[in-house]
Amino acid sequence: MESLKALAAQFGIADLFGRGFLSVLLTFLTAWVFTWRFIPRVREFAIKVGWADMPNARRLNKEPLPNAGGLAIFAGFLVSVVVAWALRPIVIEQVNIQVLAILLGASLLVLVGFIDDQFGLSPLFRLLVQMLAAVLLIVNGLKVDFNAIPFMPVLPHAVNGPLSILLTVLWIVGLTNAVNLMDGVDGVVGGVGFVASMVLLVTAAQFADRAAAVVLLAGLAGAALGYLRHNFNPSRIIMGDAGAYLFGYTLAAVSLLGTLKVSAGASLLVPLIVMALPILDTTQVVIGRLARGIRNPLGHPDKTHIHHRVLARTASARRTAVILWLVALACGVIGMLAQGVPLPAILGTVVVVLLCLWFVAYRRVRALDREAAAVTPGQGG
Template sequence: MNLYGFLQSLGIANPSGTGWLAVIFTFLLAWVVTWLLTPPVRSFALQVGWADQPNERRLNREPLPNAGGLVIYFGVLAALVLATLLRPIVIEGVLAEVLTILLGGSILVLVGFIDDQFGLPPWVRLFTQILTALLLISSGIKIEAPLGTPVDSLLAICLTVLWVVGITNAINLMDGMDGLAGGVSFITAMSLLAVSAQFETRAAATLLLAALGGGALGFLRHNFHPSRIIMGDAGAYFFGYVLAATTILGNLKVTTVFALVPPVLFLLLPVIDTTQVFVLRLMAGKNPLSNPGKDHLHHRLLAWGFSQRHTALTLWTGTIVSNWLAMQLQGMSAIAALVTIASIIALLSFTIWRRMRSL
């Protein structure tokens, strides 16, 4: 089988074009930039005091630099800018959607970084998340609800805001253990990338997910236990927002409740974790967004005797399974889903091997 036939068997929308080369280039560049940039940023963060102190939410016993979100953001941005310069004809048609999501992500990175260093009230963070969700809606990036009722437009706005704010916070709430949020984000980004690559109309999502996946993998090289740096709220907000936005870039239409199943399956672990945390904290009379505690899924596994590494690998495995199911529901061929999962496992294994070797 030649290269064209192989790409066609994977469901690539236009294997005879050059768009898939731009996607691979974007992924590799974001991966390398994030990988190489993290150590100097870590050293600078330690010098200026950008670090998380041990607290109820995190498991670190000493201050950890929390500027990883800036590295991820810069790696993703650098990859997208260079991809635009090198392949302007391929990128031009999706630039508006990419810039809209990057603008919202940039706002959240800034607010998250300020929160990391100085602390912000919960209402400020929530207001910013709603604002960036409305930014997507104003650009036509929203969950459609064509049910034939007078409140369809209002329902679409509410569903989009709920989805974006919910997923953004879900990824952030999972970022309490080395490698967990980064690994889950990488697996989800690569799975969504495999699905969006099947449709030429989802080129913006494909490009963004390639950059996000590369940035997540490069950061994991330094974030897998024992972590040398964490992403902080800046990185977690960025991951959550971009993942939430790209899941609805493919004109997601909700005519029945089952239309929401595939997007939820891609992000099933963060959704389950956040839901149970919110319910338990509300039942205890606590504010779910401002009362950190050890009530997440990874805390339960650690309490059962799992190590941090085994906990991360266990939850990564659960994420891979749920993403495989989501790919099946999206109509991906068996070979395309298998190659995607094998690639995810191979890249994660290589990253872990490099991290262990450095120790």
């Protein structure tokens, strides 16, 4: 028993059978099961009312594909957080307000993303709303403190204040759009979102001031896994901008969540490395479009993203998704090593993440095989 407790401590679990760990585990399972079971109902309703992406030159789908998956992901995430809150209320008032600010900002972006999915919104309007969501975090004390970033010079308060606000807006808006731009192949964002959430969860568990972050990340990871069960190629539903905004914004915001101001800048190290894939993808796409003379690089979609390049080489959406999951996991391992996370916790995270991803992919493929077997006899008769 003592060795088991010692192993749990490597993961940041103070009491393996305590209320805190059990509430985090229940949060993850609630989000997973709720999202997994809720998506078929959302899909059925979306088909009836016409919430779907139509086939075009950029999309892989050959028929209308429901794009309301983001609503189901958000519902699973929100339900799980409410359950966690009921089991173990956050007692620190400042953190309580910050969690509410994150949930409010996420709600706003999910709504805007969903409206854009169905009716279309201008890039400028979406950018303004994303900036508003970032400001919502800033006024509630969630921001990047430039003077807390390692290896950077300490600046006077008159310079540090405005610079910290600018960095926070760039961090939130940039990561929100980076994740959204990666959503081009079945399973990629769902899997990368799950990997990033799990890596950041284990990393946050190493700090006593990040209990609220652990809960939010557990809910986000569970919702991602529940969604992925229906999104592994061939997808039955996609998350749309609503879901991509939720992942990007929440991961960016949760990385700033805590009670120790000194850790708010240093804590960006792991998210930067973990989210290196979408960040590098967006960077190379924007630079490439600007080099081609495109004045609005975010408003002119093309097929120069990393997932498009990998897909062109593999000719398989499934292999593309798995490759990018592994790249994201490798980035996560590097980030955890840089943060000083204990090796047993890193190895345990890798094993759990791989098992979960294998399980949902296997279940999806198995369900497709059963569907094909059921259709074949009817065709033969």
